[in-house]
Amino acid sequence: MRILVVGGGGREHALAWKLAQSPRVSEVMSAPGNPGMSQLGRCFPISANDIDGLEALVLTERPHLVVVGPEGPLAAGIADRLRERDTPVFGPSARAAKLEASKGFAKALMARAGVPTAAYGSFTEPSPAKAFLDRMQPPYVLKADGLASGKGVVICETRQEAEAEIDLMLSGRFGAASSSLVIEEFMTGEEASFFALCDGESAVPFAGAQDHKRVGAGDTGPNTGGMGAYSPAPILDESMQARVMTEVVSPTLAAMRAEGRTYRGVLFVGLMINEQGPRVVEFNCRFGDPETQTIMMRLKEDPLPQLLACAAGGLHGCKRLERFVDPAVTVVVAAKGYPASPVEGGVIDGLDAAGAVKGVQIFHAGTAIRGGRLVAAGGRVLNVSATASSLEKAVARAYEAVDRIRWEDGFCRRDIGWRALSRG
Numbered sequence: 001m002r003i004l005v006v007g008g009g010g011r012e013h014a015l016a017w018k019l020a021q022s023p024r025v026s027e028v029m030s031a032p033g034n035p036g037m038s039q040l041g042r043c044f045p046i047s048a049n050d051i052d053g054l055e056a057l058v059l060t061e062r063p064h065l066v067v068v069g070p071e072g073p074l075a076a077g078i079a080d081r082l083r084e085r086d087t088p089v090f091g092p093s094a095r096a097a098k099l100e101a102s103k104g105f106a107k108a109l110m111a112r113a114g115v116p117t118a119a120y121g122s123f124t125e126p127s128p129a130k131a132f133l134d135r136m137q138p139p140y141v142l143k144a145d146g147l148a149s150g151k152g153v154v155i156c157e158t159r160q161e162a163e164a165e166i167d168l169m170l171s172g173r174f175g176a177a178s179s180s181l182v183i184e185e186f187m188t189g190e191e192a193s194f195f196a197l198c199d200g201e202s203a204v205p206f207a208g209a210q211d212h213k214r215v216g217a218g219d220t221g222p223n224t225g226g227m228g229a230y231s232p233a234p235i236l237d238e239s240m241q242a243r244v245m246t247e248v249v250s251p252t253l254a255a256m257r258a259e260g261r262t263y264r265g266v267l268f269v270g271l272m273i274n275e276q277g278p279r280v281v282e283f284n285c286r287f288g289d290p291e292t293q294t295i296m297m298r299l300k301e302d303p304l305p306q307l308l309a310c311a312a313g314g315l316h317g318c319k320r321l322e323r324f325v326d327p328a329v330t331v332v333v334a335a336k337g338y339p340a341s342p343v344e345g346g347v348i349d350g351l352d353a354a355g356a357v358k359g360v361q362i363f364h365a366g367t368a369i370r371g372g373r374l375v376a377a378g379g380r381v382l383n384v385s386a387t388a389s390s391l392e393k394a395v396a397r398a399y400e401a402v403d404r405i406r407w408e409d410g411f412c413r414r415d416i417g418w419r420a421l422s423r424g
């Protein structure tokens with residue numbers, strides 16, 4: 001079987017790496033891929049957002065399955081387009097991807113389906129948005145309705161800041177993505193990422209993980225795409241996963257189906273969990289990055305049958321992937337200046353030595369080959385993933401590998417895993 005992975009980040013490298021190990025897979029191609037993915041199969045220089053280019057590629061290469069990593073092409077209809085070409089696609093239609101692509105849509109659907117989440121209002125005009133703040137307590141949570149590369153959420157401590165942010169957002173701070181905004185109750189608790197696989201008929205739990213969204217140690221500084229992750233997440237134990245399936249995933253999928261938005265692919269539920277139970281922070285229509293790197297490290301089985309079943313049906317008959325063994329962690333190595341303005345072009349050495357640490361895999365993200373050297377070409381550049389018999393040991397292995405990487409402009413958080421480790 002030949003597989004095409006769409007995307008070129010750490011998430012896609014990890015998916016390609018895992019799929020390449022399947023006895024049924026002869027090649028994992030990617031578009032655009034990255035230098036790490038080029039070790040696994042051919043990379044085609046087609047952007048993940050170039051739907052026409054990807055369609056043309058699929059018509060020439062005829063992959064048996066296309067796995068779409070990022071949300072952009074899903075929201076733009078890549079899955080619809082390729083399904084019209086009779087190609088099995090892992091990922092939802094544009095109508096179903098709206099669950100991530102419009103926060104207002106997701107909130108309204110959750111309200112209709114009785115899914116636990118923060119109270120909210122949705123606005124396109126500043127005055128009613130500001131008046132709504134009367135009904136909220138600080139801190140105020142403001143969210144651009146559309147896709148904003150993980151930057152569209154602003155948490156304001158004061159009313160004054162919130163009013164200023166409402167004006168900024170509605171006058172185009174995030175372009176069309178913030179022509180509408182959601183104002184939401186601030187939730188407290190512990191955040192976790194939960195992934196369920198869905199084939200349009202049924203859904204099965206896949207795995208849980210915890211991300212580190214802030215750029216700085218101790219969860220400080222601006223939000224990023226994610227600076228590190230670990231799995232399993234102690235808070236998402238079996239009984240909590242079962243609750244999330246019953247209280248969130250099932251009613252959401254049923255409501256989507258009833259509206260003609262049948263959901264296929266992975267449903268990523270961002271959760272806030274406290275004594276009252278789990279509540280939804282957001283839905284994503286794709287795997288998490290860097291959560292996926294961590295989950296693929298732990299998975300001892302071939303995920304291909306499940307991914308194929310999500311694309312073509314029959315998930316119910318597949319047995320649940322249960323052979324997740326040791327814990328795993330991923331440390332993101334980013335370019336200085338990330339997330340605002342990462343420094344590009346620095347030469348990276350030492351990856352062979354880093355990858356030689358026991359239990360470690362390096363997944364590429366923003367890397368490129370220039371003049372025969374590996375250089376930084378993005379914000380999040382490398383993912384150092386490690387597995388071991390305990391999370392503590394996995395973390396030690398990951399940092400041992402990080403310390404073997406020679407790249408002047410790189411930095412990482414040194415406290416990945418702190419929340420789970422501090423539980424003892």
Ligand code: AMP
Binds near residue numbers: 187188
């Ligand atoms: P999102 O892009 O919706 O995941 O939001 C980014 C981050 O903002 C989340 O991971 C949370 O840390 C935080 N956040 C979003 N919504 C809320 C909320 N209602 N209450 C508290 N924190 C939130």
Ligand code: GLY
Binds near residue numbers: 150211226291
């Ligand atoms: N790590 C969070 C995300 O993928 O959105």
